[in-house]
Amino acid sequence: xxxxxxxxxxxxxxxxxxxxxxxxxxxxxxxxxxxxxxxxxxxxxxxxxxxxxxxxxxxxx
Numbered sequence: 124x125x126x127x128x129x130x131x132x133x134x135x136x137x138x139x140x141x142x143x144x145x146x147x148x149x150x151x152x153x154x155x156x157x158x159x160x161x162x163x164x165x166x167x168x169x170x171x172x173x174x175x176x177x178x179x180x181x182x183x184x
Contacts, residue, residue: 146164146165148164
């Protein structure tokens with residue numbers, strides 16, 4: 124089975140096995156946002172998805 128490359132680009136796995144995703148909506152239209160809002164979006168948030176091990180291996184290997 125092929126790896127889903129679009130997921131690979133958006134997610135990463137930490138050392139402890141957590142899945143971390145970048146905050147969405149940061150590619151363009153950022154000029155009208157305040158500095159605090161822009162900086163808040165720089166942080167990566169945990170990704171909550173109900174995936175079994177086979178789905179995780181498909182998306183993240």
